[in-house]
Amino acid sequence: MLIVLQLYFSFHSNDRQTEEAPVLSDMAEVEDTLKRIQGINGVIGTIVVNAEGIPIKTTLDNSTTVQYAGLLHQLTMKARSTVRDIDPQNDLTFLRIRSKKHEIMVSTDKEYLLIVIQNPAE
């Protein structure tokens, strides 16, 4: 298995959005965004994981989700500690793992992890 880690060091600006009162719209927005990602060509599944590696939302079946969440959480922690060891001011933002069959993308945050698995169309 061919794995290539591409670490992106970049700053991202938070979208400033006006807070609308009901909480439901937040949830709907989250759902919308996830649907949008899922709808992109080639995407096999998306998983939202919390800081401890417990999946919150997923489009795959339970066992696969749990496996992905656990493994990628550990890998992300390791990658993040690597980045920070090299430069304590830096932090990991995006992790891409390319294998023979799929590409796994992980985006990290203080509290959450978003995992997307894509089948790059050949």
Added chain:
Amino acid sequence: MSSKRPKSKEARKSKGKDKSNETNPTPDGGALESGHPDYIFPLVLTSATQELFGCRADEDVTGENPYKLLKKEDIIKDMKTRASVSDFSPVKQLVLDYPEDELLLVFDRDFTYGQSFYLVLTVEAKENILKPSVEGDEEQMKEEEVEEEEMIIPKTPVSHPWISLGSEQEIEEESVTESRPRLRYKISPLLRHCGAPVCFSDRSALDEKEGFVECPSYQDKSFSIREMEKHTAIQASCDTKHSSTQTLWKYPKNMWTQYEPREFSPEEKEHHLRSEHLKNFITSVLIRFEISLQQNYITDVFCDDWTALCEDDGMLAGKTETQLKEYQTFMDLHFSKEKTISHVHWHPTISGVIAVAMTERLSLEERIDNSTKLLLNPSYILFWNFTDPINPQLQLECPDDVLCFQFCPSDPNIIAGGCMNGQVVLWDISAHVERLQDTRSSSKNISNKLDKNNVTPVVRYCAVSGIENGHKAPITDIQWLPETFELSKLGIPVENPSRISVQLVTCAPDCSVLFWDLRPPRVVSHSLTDVKQKSEEKPLENPHGVPNTFKHLNLTWKPFIRVSLPKIGSSGEYSPLKFSLRDNTVDSPTGDKPPQNTDREEGCGFAQLRVPSAKQQKPLENISTKLYVGTEEGELVYTDWKMEKDNDSGRLLSTKPIHRFPLHDTLVNTVSRSPFFKDIILTVGSSSFAIWKEGVTNGPILMSAFSKKMLTVGHWSLSRPAVFFIGKEDGSIEVWDLLQNTHEPSQSQNISSAGITCIRTSSISSKQHLLAVSDCLGTLHILQIPWTLRRSSNSEKQIVRKYLEKEEERLEYFEKRQIKHEKEKKEMEAEQQRKKTEPVLPLKQEEELEAEALKKYEQFLALEKDILKNMGLLNGMEDSSDM
């Protein structure tokens, strides 16, 4: 007091750089307390005098700057002017006596001498006061500097006089001094003896008793000197200590843990999903993902176009050599005369060794005529090695002509062959394996070879099957069952625990397919018979040096399953010539294979293996029990080998074949599965060949055109999924490449003058693939497969698969069309029938049609009128309609 003075001065002078503040810059520091020295004269100066002389207290002169130099002349003038009123009057005389011009007036702030001012009367004192103050200032400054810098200035050692502390007494005691003057003695002989002649002689010390005086050492019992000092050496070393611990393990205990992943409850998930933080995170991260996902969609960054390009190109116009090159030819002078090769097989493990079965080149009638001669000339299977093209390495003796043979997949030293007389023969060449391997390595030593290998060793067969129980026709095909499963009595595949191939399948034109087991059959009655057998076996010798591997089978061997092939739809049976089993792989549940010891004596192995009882065996489910059989009549039969129990008679019967495909007009000489696709089969008849897919029952996926020359044998290429070789009767080989042409071979090459009997491929290394071709005349040709034919591109398998699928679809479509055609045909016939029975109807219909048409026309006219009326054009129309 006077003594103190110089001391203080000296002290001051001697202490060069003294940090201590003892040397007070104030003149006469703390040394003097009472009285005043002679050169100091305390004065009281009135304010007028102070103004006059410019030494006002606390103004001109201060505590820090108490010195004021006054001119002598001024003082004298003042004294003159103010006579007795002048403050200086008490010192009048002193001032006059003062040698210098200037006198020092010091403001005594602290009233050290009783008054507020004092006059210094001597020049020396003045100098001293001024200088030490300057010095004191300097010292002060230095001290301040030093204090500021915080540096420790080392004290230069000052020599002190030695103070006796009592140590000199010890030294005096130790030292040796003369207590009295030395005594001097002078001894001289009497004068008269001087100068007299003297005679010297030798005398040994041992001669007389008194020759010498001895002072031996003796043990003095009263010795009482106490040793006061003793030289000892001491070395510090640590204590070493051995200790050990042992954990107590009272009893073994099985422990296990089971875990499951943590998950959120739905409420928690909801809670998280609603959080602001998550929303922000996802929306901020979305862009990144989109970019990356699209990147992947647009192009594959990791695809190496260069290498992919060169692969495709290589297939078309790469290397120019496309012909099969002759590598080596084997022909044995002794044994190949008038013989033909019936079967060829590469040794599975030893590269460069190939086994060839030689049979007589005679037809049936000739055989019968010459039967006696044939009995005297036994036939052989020869082993050839590339290193020695003249002499075969090994000869296996056969009871009769062997038409086919196979190496055992789990042990390449066991060879099973099927003979002309219907017997199955087994050889064990484990004793000669080193020979086959050795000669390969020592090819350079020709002299060695000449010594050793003049005689090719002949190996006699280990076991033959019983003639009554075996086939009644020459065995045309034999195959081993793989080591992963074995068959029970009913033909149900069960798990094979020993992981060695123990079962064979043979077929012959006597309409049966037989299954044989290498292990000794189950003995129901124990003890007596067993003991007898054992005792009988021991004295049996090996007359021909045959290993005891299959002693238990010899001459008593019989098959345990007999599959007959009843014809579908008619009575009689198919007579199989070749068959092909599906290559079934089984995942071993335990996941470990028992170690395959090559040193292990196979004899014990097979003899000790017992057919397990039916209860112990665990049936395997994934094994396909179906096989394809090519028959004498040119049909391909697809049947199942499982036996069924016939309810009426209780016997085991084989099931009827599932399919049969009559395709070839004469006998089928090859049924072979593709090594790449498990369900693709190549069958070769005399005039054509066909490719079949298992499961497709309509017909062959591909059928070749009829060829002018007879096709004798076919074989798939081992490295390229789309290539197979067809051997012909005129000694040429056709290379068919499905990707290039399906109507004609891509290449045809003539190898020999006689017909090809067998083709086999082997890959010695990745660079060298060899094709073994045997012909009717008994020659074995080894050809090298060129690069184009052995190198497959990455996608070749996929392309071939797609092609085959397309062909399959074509067949299905064909079928459907056929059905559709028939349907249409039927319908047409039905319609014709109907037309015939009802001829009146058409006329009636015409009349009705005319009436309807008229009605419609009138309706149309009315409509036209309405429209024109609405549009206002009716007037014109009325006029025209009138006309």
